[in-house]
Amino acid sequence: MAVASISVKETPLVLYALRRADDALILGHRLSEWCGHAPMLEEDMALANMALDLIGQSRELYSYAGKVEDAGNDEDRLAYLRDVRQYRNVLLVEQPNGDFAHTIIRQFLYSAFADLYWREMMSSSDATLAAIAAKSEKETAYHLRHSSEWVIRLGDGTDESNRRAQDALEDLWAFTGELFHVDDAERSLIAEGVVIDPERLRSAWTATINDVVQTATLMVPARDWMQKGGRSGNHSEHLGHLLSELQSLQRSFPGATW
Amino acid sequence: MSTPNSQLWEVFIRSRNGLAHKHVGSVHAADATLAMQAARDIYTRRGEGLSIWIVPSNSIVASDPADKDMMFEPSLSKPYRHPTFYEVPDEVGHM
Numbered sequence: 001m002a003v004a005s006i007s008v009k010e011t012p013l014v015l016y017a018l019r020r021a022d023d024a025l026i027l028g029h030r031l032s033e034w035c036g037h038a039p040m041l042e043e044d045m046a047l048a049n050m051a052l053d054l055i056g057q058s059r060e061l062y063s064y065a066g067k068v069e070d071a072g073n074d075e076d077r078l079a080y081l082r083d084v085r086q087y088r089n090v091l092l093v094e095q096p097n098g099d100f101a102h103t104i105i106r107q108f109l110y111s112a113f114a115d116l117y118w119r120e121m122m123s124s125s126d127a128t129l130a131a132i133a134a135k136s137e138k139e140t141a142y143h144l145r146h147s148s149e150w151v152i153r154l155g156d157g158t159d160e161s162n163r164r165a166q167d168a169l170e171d172l173w174a175f176t177g178e179l180f181h182v183d184d185a186e187r188s189l190i191a192e193g194v195v196i197d198p199e200r201l202r203s204a205w206t207a208t209i210n211d212v213v214q215t216a217t218l219m220v221p222a223r224d225w226m227q228k229g230g231r232s233g234n235h236s237e238h239l240g241h242l243l244s245e246l247q248s249l250q251r252s253f254p255g256a257t258w
Numbered sequence: 259m260s261t262p263n264s265q266l267w268e269v270f271i272r273s274r275n276g277l278a279h280k281h282v283g284s285v286h287a288a289d290a291t292l293a294m295q296a297a298r299d300i301y302t303r304r305g306e307g308l309s310i311w312i313v314p315s316n317s318i319v320a321s322d323p324a325d326k327d328m329m330f331e332p333s334l335s336k337p338y339r340h341p342t343f344y345e346v347p348d349e350v351g352h353m
Contacts, residue, residue, distance in 0.1 A: 040264065042285050042296035049299050146295055153288065 003254045005083040006073060012185040014069045015088065016195060017129075018078065019231055021061030022089035024136075025079060026239070027110060028054030029246055030097055039100055046146060050107070053139040060132050080250035084240045085233040092175035094230070094239040098168065101154050101161065105168035108147035112208045113179045115140040116201045125193040148212045155216025166218050177226025179205075266315040267293040269300075271307040279311050 008014065031051035038044035062075035092110055097103045118140055121133035154165040180198045182190065189195045213220050229235065249256055264286040270279035282301050287293035293312045301307070321329055333339070 040286060042287060042292075042300060045303075046295065046299040049303065142298075146299075149291055149295065153292070 003081060003251045005086065006077055006081045008065075008073060008078070008082065008086065009069055009071060010185075011068070012188050013126075013194065014065050015185050016189055017061045017065035017068065019088040021058045021065060021078070022087050023058075023093050023110075023114075024054040024061065025058035026087070026089045026242065027093035027107075028052070028058060029242060030093065030095075031103070031107075033097055034103065043100075047103070050139075050143050050146070053143070057132070057136045057139070060135075064128050064132070076250070080247045084235055084243055087230075087233060087235065087239060087243070089230050089239075090175065090178045090181075091227060091230040091236055092172065092178065094236060094242060095172060095175065096238055098171075099164055101164035102168040102171065104147050104150045104154065105165060106172055107143060108151050108212065109172060109176050109209070110179070111140055111144040111147055112212075113176075113198075113201065113205050115144045116204050116208075117196070117198060120196045120201065124195060126195075129194065144208075151212050151218070152216045155213070155218040162217065165216065169213070169218060170221050173221040173223060174225060174227045178228040178230060181228050181231060183231065263288050267297070268313045268315050268318060269297040270311040270313070271297075271301055272309040272311075273307055275308065279309065282306075284315060 008018070010018070028051045031047045031054065034047040035044065035051075038047055058079070059075050062078045066073045066075060066078055092106060095102070095106060115137065118133040118137035122130055122137065124130040124133060151165065154161040156162070180202055182198065186195065190197045210220060265288070266284055267287055267290075268284050269282050271282045272279045285293055285296040285300060287296050290312060294310060297310050297312060302310070
C-alpha cells in the first residue's frame with residue numbers, strides 16, 4: 001500500500017453523508033461481486049444494475065460530503081483513501097454474499113428500509129439531500145420489488161430454497177437493528193430538520209418485512225438482540241477484505257485512470 | 259444458461275408514445291412477474307422503453323421455414339402491388 005489514508009473532519013453533516021454513501025458503496029460493491037457468477041444471465045444483469053444504482057447514489061453522497069467538508073477531498077479520495085475504521089456503513093451491507101438466498105435476503109432487508117428512508121428524506125430542508133433522495137427512492141423502490149419477488153419464490157419454492165432463505169434470515173436478522181440507530185451527531189441534524197428520524201419508519205418497515213416473509217412461508221426470527229458498530233467504524237472482519245480489493249488499485253497507483 | 263424451472267418469454271418494447279411495441283429479444287424466467295423484471299433489467303438499461311410486453315414463447319405461432327417458397331415467393335413477382343406507379347400531388351405531403 002503506497003498511499004496513506006486521508007483524515008476527514010467529520011462534522012455531523014459530513015459524517016451523515018459518509019454513512020449513507022458508505023452504505024450504498026459497500027452494498028453496491030458486494031452486488032458487483034456477482035457479476036459473471038449469478039445463477040442465470042437475467043439475474044446477473046439485475047444484480048449488476050442494482051450495484052450500479054447504489055454506486056451512483058454513493059458518488060453523489062461522497063461528492064456532497066467532500067463539498068461540505070471543504071478540505072479538498074473529492075468522491076474518489078473519500079472512497080479509496082479511508083481505512084476500514086473510517087468507514088461508516090451499517091454492518092448489514094458488508095456481510096458476504098453467501099449463497100443467492102443470503103444476497104437476496106440482505107438486499108430485501110436493506111431495500112425495505114432504504115425505500116422508506118429516501119421517500120421521507122425527499123422533504124429534507126437540505127436541497128441537495130432532498131434531490132439525492134428523490135433519485136435514490138425510484139431506484140430503491142425497484143430493488144425492493146425485485147428482492148421481494150425473489151424472497152417469495154425462494155421461501156415458497158423447494159424445501160432447499162426455503163431452508164436457505166430461512167437460514168439467511170436467521171444469519172442477517174441481528175444486523176437490522178442498526179438501520180434505525182442514531183447517535184448524537186445525527187440527532188442534531190434531526191432536530192434541525194435536515195434528516196429524518198429513522199425510528200418513525202420502524203412500523204412501516206416491520207409491516208413490509210412481515211408481509212413478504214409470511215407470503216414467502218418463512219418465519220420472522222423471534223430474536224430481538226441486535227448487533228451494531230458499523231456507524232462508528234467497528235466493523236466485522238469482512239469489510240477489511242472488501243476494501244483491500246476495492247482500494248488496491250488507487251492505493252498502489254495513486255490517481256490512475258484508464 | 260437455462261434451468262429446468264425457467265421457460266422462455268419473448269419481449270416487446272415500445273420506445274415512444276405512438277409507436278408500436280417492437281420485438282427486442284427473449285428472456286428466461288420462471289413466471290410472468292420475474293420475466294417482466296428480467297426484461298426491464300436486460301432490455302431497458304439505456305432508456306429504450308416506456309412500455310414492455312411479455313409473451314410466453316410457446317404462445318407464438320410461427321411460419322414454417324420449409325414453407326418459405328410457397329408462403330412468400332409468389333408476392334415477389336407482383337411489383338404492381340407497390341404503390342409506386344402513382345403520381346402523388348405535392349400538396350399531399352408525406353403519405
